[in-house]
Amino acid sequence: MTDNQTRLGKFTVPVLDYLQTQDKPRSAYDILDELRDKGAKAPMQIYRALAKLEEAGLVHKLPKSNSWIACDGHHHDEVQDMLLLLSCQSCGAVEEVHDTTFQKAISSLIKKTHYDLPAQTIEVDGYCQPCKNDS
DSSP states (O other): HHHHHHHHHHHHHHHHHHTTOOOOOOHHHHHHHHHGGGTTTHHHHHHHHHHHHHTTEEEEEEETTTEEEOOOOOOOTOOOSSEEEEETTTTOOEEEOOHHHHHHHHHHHHHHHHHHOOOOEEEEEEOOHHHHHHH
């Protein structure tokens, strides 16, 4: 185990590895079930690992479903105070969207309304192209 992995914690790397192989968001309990053979015993171990990964920008939480996905690796800059996630209502796939035009428009709207919002995750439900084509 490297120094970096030690600092992250015992289950942080396995949690990230697992999420990177998944095509749909996973709950902490899904992750716990998957990592039991690696010694994971309690949900708190998984939640701690997810918190560290989220803080490092390596995973994103989907608040509506209380689940997580691995970050697609796109560099998040200061313009991106918010994250746009498109979620398919049919198959559950999630796509991380990087669109500075959208982010700037939302930021402008927030400023006009005099709101001060912390970093936000915006989930938009719809249908991915394969599911749309199947219907």
